[in-house]
Amino acid sequence: MARVELESIGKSFGDTAVLSGINLDVEDGEFLTLVGPSGCGKSTLIRIIAGLEPQTSGRIRIDGAPVDDLRPHERRVAMVFQSYALYPHLSVFANMALPLTMQRLSLWERLPLLRLLSARRRRVMPGIAQEVRSVAAQLQIEPLLLRRPAQLSGGQRQRVALGRAMVRHPGVFLMDEPLSNLDAKLRVHMRSELTELHQRLKSTFVYVTHDQVEAMTMSDRVAMMDAGRILQLGTPAELYARPANVTVAQFIGSPAINLLPARIEDGGIAVLADGSPILRTLLPPGSTATIGLRPETLRLLPPGDPTRPAPFQARLRRVENLGAECMLHVDLPTLPGQGLVIRAASAGDLTPGTMVGVAYDPAAAHVFDASGNRVAAVATAAPAARLAQAEGRVS
Numbered sequence: 001m002a003r004v005e006l007e008s009i010g011k012s013f014g015d016t017a018v019l020s021g022i023n024l025d026v027e028d029g030e031f032l033t034l035v036g037p038s039g040c041g042k043s044t045l046i047r048i049i050a051g052l053e054p055q056t057s058g059r060i061r062i063d064g065a066p067v068d069d070l071r072p073h074e075r076r077v078a079m080v081f082q083s084y085a086l087y088p089h090l091s092v093f094a095n096m097a098l099p100l101t102m103q104r105l106s107l108w109e110r111l112p113l114l115r116l117l118s119a120r121r122r123r124v125m126p127g128i129a130q131e132v133r134s135v136a137a138q139l140q141i142e143p144l145l146l147r148r149p150a151q152l153s154g155g156q157r158q159r160v161a162l163g164r165a166m167v168r169h170p171g172v173f174l175m176d177e178p179l180s181n182l183d184a185k186l187r188v189h190m191r192s193e194l195t196e197l198h199q200r201l202k203s204t205f206v207y208v209t210h211d212q213v214e215a216m217t218m219s220d221r222v223a224m225m226d227a228g229r230i231l232q233l234g235t236p237a238e239l240y241a242r243p244a245n246v247t248v249a250q251f252i253g254s255p256a257i258n259l260l261p262a263r264i265e266d267g268g269i270a271v272l273a274d275g276s277p278i279l280r281t282l283l284p285p286g287s288t289a290t291i292g293l294r295p296e297t298l299r300l301l302p303p304g305d306p307t308r309p310a311p312f313q314a315r316l317r318r319v320e321n322l323g324a325e326c327m328l329h330v331d332l333p334t335l336p337g338q339g340l341v342i343r344a345a346s347a348g349d350l351t352p353g354t355m356v357g358v359a360y361d362p363a364a365a366h367v368f369d370a371s372g373n374r375v376a377a378v379a380t381a382a383p384a385a386r387l388a389q390a391e392g393r394v395s
């Protein structure tokens with residue numbers, strides 16, 4: 001187990017800055033995921049922690065001790081790569097044993113012919129073999145130990161790569177998109193295997209992915225990165241429920257949050273481009289905002305619902321039926337180019353082209369200011385007349 005502290009990490013390749021001012025503490029035994037779009041600097045950051053890439057500025061400590069001048073194998077970290085990085089000419093056993101033979105045997109004791117003469121090698125190897133078998137048993141790959149990587153499936157190769165990291169008993173596992181090369185079904189399976197492995201080993205995991213579902217389902221905490229910076233650090237639930245800005249809100253959640261541009265009028269009322277008020281904010285009149293509505297907070301009103309006028313009149317464009325639920329894609333005719341996605345239990349017998357009413361819950365809406373930063377959705381001041389109109393539409 002180990003704590004990882006990153007202080008003001010910066011990285012430039014030539015004149016191009018790819019990481020700036022990264023401060024991050026990964027707690028002992030924590031599963032922390034770096035997530036973000038392609039090119040945001042996740043892999044560069046994890047490679048810097050591993051010692052595979054030098055940082056341009058800043059410091060790294062593992063369990064309180066500076067590791068900046070240590071080589072990768074001296075840092076008590078083990079890296080698992082997307083490409084598995086297995087030696088094709090070695091058996092699974094030899095691939096997994098490699099970190100231990102490198103650690104415990106000298107160069108000549110590892111050489112093909114000379115090693116047969118080494119008495120020390122004969123003493124050390126049974127211990128290594130036992131450790132490899134024990135890890136292989138944990139990963140259920142014991143029957144594969146004599147095979148070569150080419151004779152394994154993608155999932156089996158990934159387990160071997162994990163096993164090779166595990167035999168070293170590192171304080172920190174660093175994983176760079178380890179599931180990306182697997183098919184969708186196996187990825188889902190390996191997600192739970194990795195989560196269980198983390199719980200069993202109680203080691204610190206730093207995990208890189210561009211897949212927000214992996215980040216949300218596996219992690220204790222998630223650091224969402226964009227353009228070389230950490231935009232938000234928190235539990236998956238925090239990032240989902242209180243995204244710090246529009247970029248986080250858009251990235252976390254599937255299907256993505258619905259975003260509606262608005263202008264702010266008197267009393268902080270956010271008004272859409274068609275002039276309809278949507279909710280009250282704490283923003284000053286004259287400014288602009290973006291309103292975020294998660295698909296599950298939208299509700300389809302039955303056609304001709306007599307109880308109230310629908311907040312949005314929408315035209316159904318497409319139904320995505322996922323079995324247990326469906327995603328309804330609708331267009332808003334009064335807001336050209338603006339669509340909404342609604343998560344619903346079923347689409348009933350609605351067909352594309354049908355006009356439907358859509359209700360939303362203003363208490364569940366997210367409001368972002370002109371810079372994209374989150375602001376409180378609803379002011380506590382007395383409602384303005386315009387708000388009464390807005391609330392009349394939504395309550």
Ligand SMILES: Nc1ncnc2c1ncn2[C@@H]1O[C@H](COP(=O)(O)OP(=O)(O)OP(=O)(O)O)[C@@H](O)[C@H]1O
Pocket residue numbers: 013018036037038039040041042043044045210
């Ligand atoms: N050796 C290098 N030389 C120059 N630029 C590099 C080098 N390695 C990475 N970069 C650049 O640094 C930026 C961050 O790359 P990095 O691989 O860390 O991103 P990432 O978030 O892991 O992306 P992906 O999910 O696509 O792997 C990119 O713009 C990339 O082109």
